[in-house]
Amino acid sequence: KLKHLNLALNHFSGPIPEDIGLISGLQRIDLLTNSLEGPIPSSIGQLRELKHLDLRENSLNSSIPSELGLCTNLTYLALASNFLSGELPLSFSKLTKIGELGLSGNSFTGPLLPSLVSNWTEMVSLQLQNNSFSGNIPAEIGLLTKLNVLFLFQNKFTASIPSEIGNLKDLTDLDLSGNQLSGPIPITLWSLTNLHSLQLFNNNLTGTIPPEIGNMMSLATFDVNTNQLHGELPKNISLLSSLESFSVFTNELSGDVPSDFGKHSPNLVYVSFSNNSFSGELPQELCSGFALQNLTVNGNNFIGSLPACLRNCSGLSRVRFDGNQFTGNITNAFGVHPSLEFIALSDNQFVGTLSPQWAECKNISSMSMARNRISGQIPPELGQMTQLQSLSLEANDFIGQIPDELGNLSMLFSLKLSGNHLAGSIPKSVGKLTKLELLDLSDNNFTGAIPIDSGTFDSLTSLNLSHNKLSGNIPAEIGNLELRYLLDLSSNFLTGEIPSNLAKLTQLEVLNVSNNHLSGSIPSAFATMRSLNSFDFSYNNLTGPVPTGGIFQKAPANAFVGNSGLCGASEGLSACSSSGKKSNKNNNKILIGVFVPVCGLLVIATVIALILIFRKKPKLLDDETKSSKSESFDSSIWEREVKFTFGEIVKATEDFDEKYCIGKGGFGRVYKAELISGQIVAVKRLNVSNSSDIPAINRQSFENEIKTLTHVRHRNIIRLFGFCSRRGSMFLVYEYLERGSLGKALYGVEGDDELGWGTRVKIVQGLAHALSYLHNDCSPPVVHRDVSVNNVLLECDFEPRLADFGTAKLLSSDSTSWTNVAGSYGYMAPELAFTMRVTDKSDVYSFGVVALEIMMGRHPREMLESLLESSKPLKDNTELLLKDVLDQRLEPPTGELAEAVVFVVTIALACTRAQPESRPTMRYVAQELSARTQPYLSEPFGALTINKLTGHQK
Ligand SMILES: *[C@@H]1O[C@H](CO)[C@@H](O)[C@H](O)[C@H]1NC(C)=O
Ligand SMILES: *[C@@H]1O[C@H](CO)[C@@H](O)[C@H](O)[C@H]1NC(C)=O
Ligand SMILES: *[C@@H]1O[C@H](CO)[C@@H](O)[C@H](O)[C@H]1NC(C)=O
Numbered sequence: 001k002l003k004h005l006n007l008a009l010n011h012f013s014g015p016i017p018e019d020i021g022l023i024s025g026l027q028r029i030d031l032l033t034n035s036l037e038g039p040i041p042s043s044i045g046q047l048r049e050l051k052h053l054d055l056r057e058n059s060l061n062s063s064i065p066s067e068l069g070l071c072t073n074l075t076y077l078a079l080a081s082n083f084l085s086g087e088l089p090l091s092f093s094k095l096t097k098i099g100e101l102g103l104s105g106n107s108f109t110g111p112l113l114p115s116l117v118s119n120w121t122e123m124v125s126l127q128l129q130n131n132s133f134s135g136n137i138p139a140e141i142g143l144l145t146k147l148n149v150l151f152l153f154q155n156k157f158t159a160s161i162p163s164e165i166g167n168l169k170d171l172t173d174l175d176l177s178g179n180q181l182s183g184p185i186p187i188t189l190w191s192l193t194n195l196h197s198l199q200l201f202n203n204n205l206t207g208t209i210p211p212e213i214g215n216m217m218s219l220a221t222f223d224v225n226t227n228q229l230h231g232e233l234p235k236n237i238s239l240l241s242s243l244e245s246f247s248v249f250t251n252e253l254s255g256d257v258p259s260d261f262g263k264h265s266p267n268l269v270y271v272s273f274s275n276n277s278f279s280g281e282l283p284q285e286l287c288s289g290f291a292l293q294n295l296t297v298n299g300n301n302f303i304g305s306l307p308a309c310l311r312n313c314s315g316l317s318r319v320r321f322d323g324n325q326f327t328g329n330i331t332n333a334f335g336v337h338p339s340l341e342f343i344a345l346s347d348n349q350f351v352g353t354l355s356p357q358w359a360e361c362k363n364i365s366s367m368s369m370a371r372n373r374i375s376g377q378i379p380p381e382l383g384q385m386t387q388l389q390s391l392s393l394e395a396n397d398f399i400g401q402i403p404d405e406l407g408n409l410s411m412l413f414s415l416k417l418s419g420n421h422l423a424g425s426i427p428k429s430v431g432k433l434t435k436l437e438l439l440d441l442s443d444n445n446f447t448g449a450i451p452i453d454s455g456t457f458d459s460l461t462s463l464n465l466s467h468n469k470l471s472g473n474i475p476a477e478i479g480n481l482e483l484r485y486l487l488d489l490s491s492n493f494l495t496g497e498i499p500s501n502l503a504k505l506t507q508l509e510v511l512n513v514s515n516n517h518l519s520g521s522i523p524s525a526f527a528t529m530r531s532l533n534s535f536d537f538s539y540n541n542l543t544g545p546v547p548t549g550g551i552f553q554k555a556p557a558n559a560f561v562g563n564s565g566l567c568g569a570s571e572g573l574s575a576c577s578s579s580g581k582k583s584n585k586n587n588n589k590i591l592i593g594v595f596v597p598v599c600g601l602l603v604i605a606t607v608i609a610l611i612l613i614f615r616k617k618p619k620l621l622d623d624e625t626k627s628s629k630s631e632s633f634d635s636s637i638w639e640r641e642v643k644f645t646f647g648e649i650v651k652a653t654e655d656f657d658e659k660y661c662i663g664k665g666g667f668g669r670v671y672k673a674e675l676i677s678g679q680i681v682a683v684k685r686l687n688v689s690n691s692s693d694i695p696a697i698n699r700q701s702f703e704n705e706i707k708t709l710t711h712v713r714h715r716n717i718i719r720l721f722g723f724c725s726r727r728g729s730m731f732l733v734y735e736y737l738e739r740g741s742l743g744k745a746l747y748g749v750e751g752d753d754e755l756g757w758g759t760r761v762k763i764v765q766g767l768a769h770a771l772s773y774l775h776n777d778c779s780p781p782v783v784h785r786d787v788s789v790n791n792v793l794l795e796c797d798f799e800p801r802l803a804d805f806g807t808a809k810l811l812s813s814d815s816t817s818w819t820n821v822a823g824s825y826g827y828m829a830p831e832l833a834f835t836m837r838v839t840d841k842s843d844v845y846s847f848g849v850v851a852l853e854i855m856m857g858r859h860p861r862e863m864l865e866s867l868l869e870s871s872k873p874l875k876d877n878t879e880l881l882l883k884d885v886l887d888q889r890l891e892p893p894t895g896e897l898a899e900a901v902v903f904v905v906t907i908a909l910a911c912t913r914a915q916p917e918s919r920p921t922m923r924y925v926a927q928e929l930s931a932r933t934q935p936y937l938s939e940p941f942g943a944l945t946i947n948k949l950t951g952h953q954k
Contacts, residue, residue: 001025002023002025002026003025003026003027003028004026004027004028004029004030005023005026005028005029005030005031006028006029006030007030007031007034008030008031008032008033008034008054009032009033009034010033010034011034011035012031012034012035012036013034013035013036013037014036014037014038015036015037015038015039015041016031016036016038016040016041016055016060017041018041018042018043019043020041020043020044020047021041021042021043021044021045021046021047022043022046023047024046024047024048024049025049026047026049026050027049027050027051027052028050028051028052028053029047029050029052029053029054029055030052030054031054031055031058032054032055032056032057032058032078033056033057033058034057034058035058035059036055036058036059036060037058037059037060037061038060038061038062039060039061039062039063039065040055040060040062040064040065040068040079040084041065042065042066042067042068043067044065044067044068044071045065045066045067045068045069045070045071046067046070047071048070048071048072048073049073050071050073050074051073051074051075051076052074052075052076053071053074053076053077053078054076054078055078055079055082056078056079056080056081056082056102057080057081057082058081058082059082059083060079060082060083060084061082061083061084061085062084062085062086063084063085063086063087063089064079064084064086064088064089065089066089066090066091067091068089068091068092069089069090069091069092069093069094069095070091070094071095072094072095072096072097073097074095074097074098075097075098075099075100075122076098076099076100077095077098077100077101077102078100078102079102079103079106080102080103080104080105080106080127081104081105081106082105082106083106083107083923084103084106084107084108085106085107085108085109086108086109086110087108087109087110087111088103088108088110088112088113088116090113090115090116092116093115093116093118093119094119095119095120096119096120096121096122097122098120098122098123099122099123099124099125099146100123100124100125100126100127101120101123101125101126101127101128102125102127103127103128103131104127104128104129104130104131104151105129105130105131106130106131107131107132107924108128108131108132108133109131109132109133109134110133110134110135111133111134111135111136111138112128112133112135112137112138112152112157113138114138114139114140117138117140117141117143117144118140118143120144121143121144121145121146122146123144123146123147124146124147124148124149125147125148125149126144126147126149126150126151126152127149127151128151128152128155129151129152129153129154129155129175130153130154130155131154131155132155132156133152133155133156133157134155134156134157134158135157135158135159136157136158136159136160136162137152137157137159137161137162137165137176137181138162139162139164140164141162141164141165141168142162142164142165142166142167142168143164143167144168145167145168145169145170146170147168147170147171148170148171148172148173149171149172149173150168150171150173150174150175150176151173151175152175152176152179153175153176153177153178153179153199154177154178154179154917155178155179156179156180157176157179157180157181158179158180158181158182159181159182159183160181160182160183160184160186161176161181161183161185161186161189161200161205162186163186163187163188163189164188165186165188165189165192166186166187166188166189166191166192167188168192169192169193169194170194171192171194171195172194172195172196172197172218173195173196173197174192174195174197174198174199175197175199176199176200176203177199177200177201177202177203177223177917178201178202178203178917178918179202179203180203180204181200181203181204181205182203182204182205182206183205183206183207184205184206184207184208185200185205185207185209185224187210187212190210190212190213190215190216191212191215192216193215193216193217193218194218195216195218195219196218196219196220196221196242197219197220197221198216198219198221198222198223198224199221199223199224200223200224200227201223201224201225201226201227201247202225202226202227202915202917202918203226203227204227204228205224205227205228205229206227206228206229206230207229207230207231208229208230208231208232209224209229209231209233209234209237209248209253210234211234211235211236213234213236213237213240214234214236214237214239214240216240217239217240217241217242218242219240219242219243220242220243220244220245220267221244221245222240222243222245222246222247222248223245223247224247224248224251225247225248225249225250225251225272226249226250226251226915227250227251228251228252229248229251229252229253230251230252230253230254231253231254231255232253232254232255232256233248233253233255233257233258233261234258235258237258237261238258238260238261238262238263238264238265239264240264240265241264241265241266242265242267243265243267243268244267244268244269244270245268245269245270245271246268246270246271246272247270247271247272248272248273248276249272249273249274249275249276249296250274250275250276251275251276252276252277253273253276253277253278254276254277254278254279255278255279255280256278256279256280256281257273257278257280257282257283258283259281259283259284260283260285261283261285261286262283262285262286262287262288262289263283263285263288265288265289266288266289266291267289267291268286268287268289268291268292269291269292269293269294270292270293270294271286271292271294271295271296271297272294272295272296272297273296273297273300274296274297274298274299274300274320275298275299275300276299276300277300277301278297278300278301278302279300279301279302279303280302280303280304281302281303281304281305282297282302282304282306282307283307284307284308284309285307285309286307286309287307287309287310287312287313288309290309290312290313290314290315291313291315292310292313292315292316293313293315293316293317293318293339294316294317294318294319295310295316295318295319295320296318296319296320297320297321297324298320298321298322298323298324298344299322299323299324300323300324301324301325302321302324302325302326303324303325303326303327304326304327304328305326305327305328305329305333306321306326306328306330306333310333310334310335311332311333311334311335312335313335313337314335314336314337314338314339315337315339316337316339316340317337317339317340317341317342318340318341318342318343319340319342319343319344320342320343320344321344321345321348322344322345322346322347322348322368323346323347323348324347324348325348325349326345326348326349326350327348327349327350327351328350328351328352329350329351329352330345330350330351330352330369330372330374331352331353331354331355332352332355333352334355334357334358334361335357336357336360336361337361338360338361338362338363339363340361340363340364341363341364341365341366341387342364342365342366342367343361343364343366343367343368344366344367344368345368345369345372346368346369346370346371346372346392347370347371347372348371348372349372349373350369350372350373350374351372351373351374351375352374352375353374353375353376353377354369354374354376354378354379354382354393354398355379356379356381357381358379358381358382358385359379359381359382359383359384359385361385362384362385362386362387363387364385364387364388365387365388365389365390365411366388366389366390367385367388367390367391367392368390368391368392368393369392369393369396370392370393370394370395370396370416371394371395371396372395372396373396373397374393374396374397374398375396375397375398375399376398376399376400377398377399377400377401377403378393378398378400378402378403378406378417378422379403380403380404380405381405382403382405382406382409383403383404383405383406383407383408383409384405384408385409386408386409386410386411387411388409388411388412389411389412389413389414389435390412390413390414390415391409391412391414391415391416391417392414392416393416393417393420394416394417394418394419394420394440395418395419395420396419396420397420397421398417398420398421398422399420399421399422399423400422400423400424401422401423401424401425401427402417402422402424402426402427402430402441403427404427404429405429406427406429406430406433407427407428407429407430407432407433408429409433410433410434410435411435412433412435412436413435413436413437413438414436414437414438414439415430415433415436415438415439415440415441416438416440417440417441417444418440418441418442418443418444418464419442419443419444420443420444421444421445422441422444422445422446423444423445423446423447424446424447424448425446425447425448425449425451426441426446426448426450426451426465426470427451428451428456430451431451431452431453431456431457432456433457434458434459435459436457436459436460437459437460437461437462438460438461438462439457439460439462439463439464440462440464441464441465441468442464442465442466442467442468442488443466443467443468444467444468445468445469446465446468446469446470447468447469447470447471448470448471448472449470449471449472449473449475450465450470450472450474450475450478450489450494452475452477452478452481453475453477454477454480456477457481458481458482459482460481460482460483461482461483461484461485461826462483462484462485462486462487463478463481463483463486463487463488464486464488465488465489465492466488466489466490466491466492466512467490467491467492468491468492469492469493470489470492470493470494471492471493471494471495472494472495472496473494473495473496473497473499474489474494474496474498474499474502474513474518475499476499476501476502477501478499478501478502478505479499479501479502479503479504479505480501480504481505482507483505483507483508484507484508484509484531484826484859485508485509485510485826485859485861486508486509486510487502487505487508487510487511487512488510488511488512489512489513489516490512490513490514490515490516490536491514491515491516492515492516493516493517494513494516494517494518495516495517495518495519496518496519496520497518497519497520497521498513498518498520498522498523498537498542499523500523500525500526502523502526503523503525503526503528503529505529506528506529506530506531506747506748507531507743507747508529508531508532509531509532509533509534509858509859510532510533510534510535511529511532511534511535511536512534512535512536513536513537513540514536514537514538514539514540514562515538515539515540516539516540517540517541518537518540518541518542519540519541519542519543520542520543520544521542521543521544521545522537522542522544522546522547522566523547524547526547526550526551526552527547527548527549527550527551527552528550528551529550529551530550530551530747531747531858532551533858534556535551535555535556535559536556536558536559537559537560537563537566538558538559538560538561538562538563539561539562539563540562540563541563541564541565542560542563542565542566543563543565543566544565544566544567545566545567545568545576546560546566546567546568546569546570546573548568548569552570555570555571557571558571558572560572560573646724646726646731648675648676649673649675649681649683649731649733652673652674652675653671653672653673653683656669656671656685660672660673662682662740663740663741663790669684669685670682670683670684670685671683671684671685672736680736681721681733681734681735681736682733682734682735682736682737683731683732683733683734684731684732684733684734684804685729685730685731686729686730686731686732706720706722706723706732709778709782710722712773712778714769714770714773715766715769715799716766716767716769716770716773716799716800716801716802717770717773717774717801717802718734718735718737718793718801718802718803719734719735720732720733720734720735721733721734721735734803735801737793737794737795737801738796739793739794739795739796739798740793740794741789741790741791741792741793741794742763742789742790742792742793742794742800742850742854743788743789743790743792745794745798746789746853746854746857754798755798756890757890757893757897757900757901758897758900759798760854760855760901760904761897761900761901761904762798762799762800763792763794763798763800763854764850764851764854764855764904764908764929765926765929765930766799766800766801767787767792767800767802767847767850767851768847768922768925768926768929769926769930770800770801770802771784771787771802771843771844771847771922771925771926772921772922772923772925772926772927774802774843774922775840775843775921775922775923776921776922776923781840783838783839783840783842783843784802784804784843784846785838785842785843786804786827786846787802787827787843787846787847787850788826788827788846788849788850789850789853789854791803791804792850826849826859826861827845827846827849827850828842828845828846829841829842829844829845829846829916830845830914831914831916839916840921840922841916841917841919842916843922844911844916844919844920844921844922844925845911845912845916845919847908847911847922847925848907848908848909848910848911848912848919849864849908849912851904851905851907851908851911852864852905852908852909852912855885855886855887855901855904855905855908856885856886856887857886857887857888857889857890858887860912863880863885863946864912867909867912867914867950879945880945880946880947881942881943881944881945881946882902882905882941882944882945882946882949883941883942883944885905885946886901886905892941892942893941894941898941902941902944902949903928903929904929905949906949907920907925907928907929909946909949909950910950911925
């Protein structure tokens with residue numbers, strides 16, 4: 001006799017029992033948000049009285065049983081967010097009473113058949129988004145005259161939008177974005193005067209935006225970004241008084257924006273004209289309501305100065321004017337904008353100075369003003385912009401010194417000041433920026449020594465100091481940094497020898513020390529720097545033989561010219577003879593001269609260190625063990641099966657002594673600790689000098705996430721035993737894996753032959769499963785935010801284990817989804833540079849980069865950059881062959897392995913698409929990689945091009 005079965009929001013698992021069909025009086029079933037698996041039982045078709053069926057957010061799979069169409073009384077059917085697939089059953093034509101149909105977030109395929117649609121005349125809300133429906137949108141959609149909501153976004157619908165859509169007079173929300181719709185927007189659509197939200201972005205729509213848009217007086221959201229619309233914006237677009245959000249970026253629109261745009265739209269919050277060919281001045285009344293939060297007009301031909309009303313938009317959060325021909329003085333163009341997070345003024349002709357008032361925009365995380373004619377000094381007040389992560393002021397006319405205060409920008413990740421007239425020495429405080437990954441001070445007048453010693457520039461991955469007047473030696477400590485991309489010290493006055501310690505930079509790609517006064521020989525250890533694809537030692541005073549083997553086998557032309565004392569087989573050098581020996585003798589003398597004093601120092605240092613250890617340490621340890629008892633609250637979430645205290649970890653690492661350090665990165669150092677039980681764990685200590693640096697709410701959500709993660713048991717996710725905070729630092733305790741990181745395996749000295757193609761494919765698969773699990777099976781879902789080769793660890797059998805989740809979240813400045821740059825340079829999705837909206841799709845991008853890096857044996861930066869330039873085919877690269885892109889250290893794969901490799905690269909390229917919406921989900925990727933349902937090689941392996949794999953075949 002049961003009429004209503006409601007078990008929603010529980011943790012029920014397993015299949016829905018077939019017996020459910022026996023409860024024949026059921027009118028309503030609510031099983032949403034459980035973990036139910038398997039197919040929808042066909043016996044549901046026996047429930048002839050059923051009106052309401054809600055199975056959302058489970059793990060149901062297979063296709064919809066056609067028997068469901070027998071429930072002809074259904075008015076509400078919600079199957080969203082499952083793993084359902086297949087086509088809609090033809091029996092759905094019998095659901096003539098259906099008012100709401102929600103199938104979003106599944107893998108449905110096939111067309112939306114007219115024979116179904118034409119019977120759904122009671123439909124109020126039709127939501128089919130995020131599936132793989134294809135074919136055209138049937139004209140019969142025009143029969144659903146009661147529709148309020150029509151969501152077909154993120155599918156594969158093609159052809160043009162049927163003009164019958166104009167019959168849906170009650171429509172308030174229409175979203176067809178993310179399909180392959182083409183042709184013009186039907187003129188009838190503009191008569192839907194009740195529309196509140198119209199979203200057609202990411203299609204191939206052509207034609208213009210007609211003056212009829214002026215009739216849509218209820219329109220609040222208008223988004224047609226990323227289509228091929230052309231022509232001018234109609235004048236009466238300014239009449240849309242309800243408008244809140246107006247987005248036309250990435251089209252082919254031109255002409256002036258109507259000069260009264262914004263005048264009658266006081267609620268305008270979001271405006272984007274970016275990436276079109278607009279010209280003329282920006283409307284001066286654009287922000288007449290002062291509500292504007294997001295204004296992006298980058299990539300047009302706008303001229304003139306900035307609208308004066310901007311100064312008073314105190315709610316501004318994102319502003320982009322970059323890449324236009326704006327002029328005018330920017331000194332006072334902005335006011336105090338406490339919510340401003342992102343501002344880009346680069347590539348214009350602005351003049352004026354950098355106002356100290358920027359210090360009051362406390363939330364700016366990215367500020368770029370490169371390539372203008374801004375002058376004056378860099379105000380020391382910028383040091384108060386504590387959220388700043390990226391500062392780009394290159395190619396302007398700045399003078400004076402770098403203010404010491406910039407050393408207070410503890411979140412700073414990228415600092416570019418090249419191409420100015422800055423002078424003086426580089427302040428030591430810059431070296432204390434523990435998150436700084438990219439530093440470019442090239443092309444200035446800096447003098448003095450390179451300020452690098454131990455404990456500075458902990459996270460630096462790219463360093464450019466070229467074209468300055470720096471003197472002194474190259475500090476050997478540079479070899480201890482984490483440099484991966486660039487080390488350019490060229491065109492300075494550096495002297496002394498090149499330290500052989502630099503050979504430790506095994507992930508470095510470009511090394512340039514040319515045009516200095518360096519002497520001595522080129523250290524032979526450099527032969528093992530196998531990531532180097534460009535190096536330049538030219539125009540120095542180097543002597544002796546050029547080392548042979550390794551990277552020196554394919555030395556770039558002219559890498560050694562201008563060193564009269566160098567000899568060897570390379571181009572432009574004389575063959576080595578007796579002169580080589582002479583310089584060896586000199587070296588011996590130098591060696592003795594250096595060795596004796598260094599040994600003396602070493603003895604003294606050891607004695608001091610021993611005294612310190614024996615005097616201080618035991619006491620410290622005791623204190624720590626004691627205090628760890630009193631602070632037991634913090635350690636309360638240590639995993640039950642692994643018992644240990646913080647004191648024990650302090651003891652095991654001798655109070656976090658460097659010798660137990662097994663890795664370091666932007667967020668802190670990792671130590672290896674052997675517990676009394678014999679168990680070995682990895683302890684990550686996070687660089688948060690003061691826990692008040694972390695907003696309380698971040699900390700709370702971090703702790704919640706960590707609690708979730710301590711319960712995660714997944715083969716490809718590292719076990720997290722627990723965490724605690726002490727002495728203002730946070731400590732995370734993980735399972736320890738002997739083999740270390742994927743980065744080490746890819747770039748380390750050993751392990752070459754072991755990382756064969758089969759192993760690499762396995763690693764990619766495991767990583768995909770780990771991310772799919774975090775995104776889809778954790779509740780709440782976890783976005784990793786920092787997927788890189790260094791955050792994937794390997795077990796003895798090379799099974800990958802994802803590590804370091806949660807950390808990035810803690811350190812982002814904001815707990816909402818609008819977050820700041822967190823993640824590793826080179827792995828971050830391009831949209832994070834301008835939207836900062838971290839979603840699971842940013843993880844998908846990073847995954848794609850890592851997958852390509854695994855297959856290529858080097859970072860895919862260049863290839864991705866050229867693919868991103870335009871999402872169009874690689875012009876100069878039509879010939880780029882897959883076989884040339886793959887890791888050349890291995891024999892090309894053959895047979896099934898070749899197919900697997902092609903498949904991985906294809907999926908990885910899809911994951912790195914510029915538009916987040918067009919990247920697949922991790923769930924899809926993981927399933928595809930395991931099932932490999934895609935067609936096999938259609939042409940010989942050796943002939944496959946990258947364009948073919950990106951689907952941009954000519
Ligand atoms: C559907 O789910 C069940 C239970 O999780 C599983 O055993 C089965 O293999 C899945 N079927 C398909 C086609 O994925
Ligand atoms: C190294 O730097 C010099 C001067 O800065 C430059 O001319 C040269 O092209 C650079 N070498 C390489 C290989 O990029
Ligand atoms: C180059 O080295 C020689 C000795 O090795 C020295 O005499 C000479 O002054 C050096 N030249 C420069 C420009 O440093």
